[in-house]
Amino acid sequence: MVSPILELTNINKSFGHVHANKNINLKINKGTIHGIIGENGAGKSTLMSIVFGLYQANSGTIKVNGKEINLKSPKDSITNGIGMVHQHFMLVENFTVLENIILGFEGELVFGKNLEKAKKDLKNLCDTYKLNIDLNSTISDLSVGFRQRVEILKSLYRGAEILILDEPTGVLTPQEVDELFKILRSLKDEGKTIVLITHKLIEIMDLTSEVSVMRQGEMVGHTKTANTNKEQLAEMMVGRSVLLRLDKSQLKAGEVLFKVKNLTVKDDLDVTRVKNVDLEIRAGEILGLAGVTGNGQTELLEALSGIRKVESGEIYLEGKKVSDSQNFLDPRELKDKGLAHVPEDRQRMGLVTDFKAYENLIFGYHDQQPFSKSSVLNHSDIISHSKKIMEEYDVRPQSPNLITSNFSGGNQQKIILSRELNENPKVLLVGQPTRGVDIGAIEFIHQRLIDMRDRGAAILLVSVELDEVLSLSDRIVVMFDGKIVGEKDNKNVTDRELGLLMAGVV
Amino acid sequence: MEFLSDIASLINSTLRISTPLVFAAMAGIFAERSGVIDFSLEGKMLMAAFVAAVGSYFLGNPWLGLLLAIIACVSLSMLHGFASVTYKGDQVVSCVAINILIIGLTTALAAAWFGQAGLTPTLNEDQRFLEVNLPFAESLKDVPIVGTIYSDILSGHYIFVYLAYLSVPLVFWVVFKTSFGLRLRAVGENPSAVDTAGINVFAMRYKALAINGVLIAFAGAHLSTAVNANFFREMSAGRGYLALAAMIFGKWHPKTALIACLLFGFTDALQIRLQGVELPAIGEIPVQLIQAIPYVLTVVLLAGFVGKAIAPNAIGQPYIKER
Numbered sequence: 001m002v003s004p005i006l007e008l009t010n011i012n013k014s015f016g017h018v019h020a021n022k023n024i025n026l027k028i029n030k031g032t033i034h035g036i037i038g039e040n041g042a043g044k045s046t047l048m049s050i051v052f053g054l055y056q057a058n059s060g061t062i063k064v065n066g067k068e069i070n071l072k073s074p075k076d077s078i079t080n081g082i083g084m085v086h087q088h089f090m091l092v093e094n095f096t097v098l099e100n101i102i103l104g105f106e107g108e109l110v111f112g113k114n115l116e117k118a119k120k121d122l123k124n125l126c127d128t129y130k131l132n133i134d135l136n137s138t139i140s141d142l143s144v145g146f147r148q149r150v151e152i153l154k155s156l157y158r159g160a161e162i163l164i165l166d167e168p169t170g171v172l173t174p175q176e177v178d179e180l181f182k183i184l185r186s187l188k189d190e191g192k193t194i195v196l197i198t199h200k201l202i203e204i205m206d207l208t209s210e211v212s213v214m215r216q217g218e219m220v221g222h223t224k225t226a227n228t229n230k231e232q233l234a235e236m237m238v239g240r241s242v243l244l245r246l247d248k249s250q251l252k253a254g255e256v257l258f259k260v261k262n263l264t265v266k267d268d269l270d271v272t273r274v275k276n277v278d279l280e281i282r283a284g285e286i287l288g289l290a291g292v293t294g295n296g297q298t299e300l301l302e303a304l305s306g307i308r309k310v311e312s313g314e315i316y317l318e319g320k321k322v323s324d325s326q327n328f329l330d331p332r333e334l335k336d337k338g339l340a341h342v343p344e345d346r347q348r349m350g351l352v353t354d355f356k357a358y359e360n361l362i363f364g365y366h367d368q369q370p371f372s373k374s375s376v377l378n379h380s381d382i383i384s385h386s387k388k389i390m391e392e393y394d395v396r397p398q399s400p401n402l403i404t405s406n407f408s409g410g411n412q413q414k415i416i417l418s419r420e421l422n423e424n425p426k427v428l429l430v431g432q433p434t435r436g437v438d439i440g441a442i443e444f445i446h447q448r449l450i451d452m453r454d455r456g457a458a459i460l461l462v463s464v465e466l467d468e469v470l471s472l473s474d475r476i477v478v479m480f481d482g483k484i485v486g487e488k489d490n491k492n493v494t495d496r497e498l499g500l501l502m503a504g505v506v
Numbered sequence: 507m508e509f510l511s512d513i514a515s516l517i518n519s520t521l522r523i524s525t526p527l528v529f530a531a532m533a534g535i536f537a538e539r540s541g542v543i544d545f546s547l548e549g550k551m552l553m554a555a556f557v558a559a560v561g562s563y564f565l566g567n568p569w570l571g572l573l574l575a576i577i578a579c580v581s582l583s584m585l586h587g588f589a590s591v592t593y594k595g596d597q598v599v600s601c602v603a604i605n606i607l608i609i610g611l612t613t614a615l616a617a618a619w620f621g622q623a624g625l626t627p628t629l630n631e632d633q634r635f636l637e638v639n640l641p642f643a644e645s646l647k648d649v650p651i652v653g654t655i656y657s658d659i660l661s662g663h664y665i666f667v668y669l670a671y672l673s674v675p676l677v678f679w680v681v682f683k684t685s686f687g688l689r690l691r692a693v694g695e696n697p698s699a700v701d702t703a704g705i706n707v708f709a710m711r712y713k714a715l716a717i718n719g720v721l722i723a724f725a726g727a728h729l730s731t732a733v734n735a736n737f738f739r740e741m742s743a744g745r746g747y748l749a750l751a752a753m754i755f756g757k758w759h760p761k762t763a764l765i766a767c768l769l770f771g772f773t774d775a776l777q778i779r780l781q782g783v784e785l786p787a788i789g790e791i792p793v794q795l796i797q798a799i800p801y802v803l804t805v806v807l808l809a810g811f812v813g814k815a816i817a818p819n820a821i822g823q824p825y826i827k828e829r
Contacts, residue, residue: 078703090699091696095695099688106685
């Protein structure tokens with residue numbers, strides 16, 4: 001039997017009235033990749049922040065290599081060989097890679113000899129793990145994937161034997177995920193221990209050898225990955241059985257509600273990002289738009305929703321021209337004509353996260369009856385409407401007065417979705433509906449989109465999650481380098497075919 | 507020849523006038539690079555001027571006056587830190603409170619101790635700093651060019667003038683070439699990154715504020731125990747704000763902040779020089795117009811004439827560790 005490198009016993013942590021971790025016990029064996037899975041808000045990140053010394057537990061003990069340690073700050077955990085790659089990177093953006101890595105571990109008051117040594121050591125580490133990082137580049141010039149590598153390199157340089165990664169794939173493209181997994185496997189081969197926090201079942205199955213499941217602040221199970229499957233893990237996470245496949249009724253497509261003709265769109269830097277795109281969406285149909293991030297989907301969605309100017313081409317809503325390069329309706333006018341938009345970046349465009357939930361629940365409709373009368377908001381009607389809609393869409397917690405940023409990602413998304421769907425739009429544009437959303441909420445959101453479709457709405461679904469596009473769409477188009485490179489009926493298409501289109505190979 | 511000596515005297519006064527600005531701007535760089543806004547440079551400069559003058563008057567030694575001024579300014583910086591770092595108050599409000607407090611406090615204490623509201627007794631030669639003549643200044647005076655530069659421009663300043671310009675490369679070195687400087691810059695950009703590197707964010711900000719207090723004390727002492735021989739009401743006259751503007755104009759960088767300070771100092775020196783001078787074709791310019799030059803320049807520069815100034819990312823935000 002291998003002895004655990006990290007052992008947690010009876011860890012408890014509360015924030016005010018919220019009991020984020022309840023009597024957590026966890027053993028992690030040396031040289032393994034150990035997954036910790038759970039929905040957003042299950043307490044995974046809190047637990048790992050305790051292990052990293054960022055938060056202090058209210059009670060419980062932590063042992064590293066059998067020795068009990070007292071973690072007062074990240075310094076203590078770093079000296080005990082624990083490193084963490086946070087979900088939001090802990091990097092100074094206008095510093096170089098080198099500066100970020102040596103920060104706090106300079107080893108000298110005035111830069112000189114140790115700096116040169118650090119450079120050499122880091123080059124060796126880069127070579128060992130094939131990280132391929134230029135130490136002199138500035139963080140803000142690096143892609144997200146490379147920033148994450150810098151974080152990994154930083155932990156290794158600081159002597160990490162146990163590396164904790166908090167939702168590492170949430171911000172990565174599929175290719176970057178592959179690269180990351182390669183790096184993690186090679187770390188494991190070198191004898192490092194990796195703790196992977198995620199809510200994505202597929203990553204657990206792919207990468208880990210052991211898995212622990214958390215639900216609502218408690219550890220609900222441990223198992224060898226080989227002895228379990230996705231369905232079983234999903235059930236443990238959510239506490240009930242989850243439908244991983246969707247039941248969808250037969251397509252009953254009606255007339256064309258939304259039509260895009262020869263559309264070209266430029267981005268802020270005057271680069272053409274959408275090139276001569278044609279689309280048609282019928283009533284009662286979900287059109288899936290697949291593609292690797294950054295192939296023009298964002299700009300297309302912005303142009304269709306009236307946020308971005310059209311360079312050339314036309315957009316028709318119910319057969320009437322709403323936008324071309326000369327005249328275009330703004331989002332407000334489009335909304336009045338029955339077009340709703342769930343933006344890709346919910347925190348930047350979908351919500352004012354510092355506002356209360358009830359305020360976000362009525363944005364865009366706040367000046368309409370019954371929410372306002374002669375420009376004065378009707379508070380009691382707004383609250384009762386919010387309560388009703390939060391119950392209907394299962395937004396948790398059901399507190400209209402809570403600040404929006406305190407909701408989990410999935411619940412924030414439900415707030416936007418409920419706001420937009422509640423008006424029964426004829427055309428719905430949805431970007432990345434389940435990015436950073438936990439599995440229970442994904443199921444719910446998907447079901448709602450199907451309901452909208454069955455009620456006769458025309459839906460454009462833009463997603464980088466191929467599984468999502470495949471399970472929801474009736475028809476799929478693939479976007480590559482700003483162009484539509486293929487259109488497939490969902491009945492006879494494989495993810496391999498789509499993958500090749502997405503990569504621009506065909 | 508007269509033109510040359512005019513230029514020399516203009517540069518000479520530019521160096522002198524810029525001195526408190528340079529100290530204050532360097533002080534500001536430390537605070538703001540660590541993520542703490544410092545509008546209270548003005549109040550601290552005034553406090554230092556008062557304490558230095560009073561200390562020197564009672565103790566008979568300007569150096570002891572300076573020491574007391576340093577203690578006073580570091581205390582005020584700690585007060586600012588206590589309110590805005592430890593207790594996470596609004597940094598601007600804390601600064602404004604300090605500024606208002608000091609205006610009232612100095613006036614009231616001067617009245618109580620010396621019977622004159624906002625005025626301290628004149629210091630004699632032993633109680634104040636005197637001009638320093640550099641070696642060989644007298645003998646080199648008549649050498650063309652070199653003599654002008656060395657004897658007329660560089661020599662004959664107060665000690666603070668030399669210290670101010672020496673402080674600039676020192677600040678540059680500390681901020682960019684030492685591990686303390688790396689941590690200082692990091693804590694103003696992304697305190698979470700500093701925290702996760704095992705460094706105490708709060709301690710870093712307090713250290714930065716302490717250095718800030720020391721530097722600003724020199725600016726105040728320069729005003730009341732060197733260029734002037736007493737303290738008078740509101741004698742800092744907006745120099746703290748001007749220095750803050752110079753620091754922003756200099757993009758929180760010691761070298762460019764120095765240039766900005768010199769530019770402000772130069773316009774001030776120029777306006778003094780131009781007063782009452784008959785210009786060809788234009789005639790005498792009204793004095794009010796001339797006196798407005800530095801302020802007009804400040805507005806023009808800060809209104810974006812010099813491009814966007816990017817502040818440290820985390821400036822003004824108290825660090826909150828747990829949600």
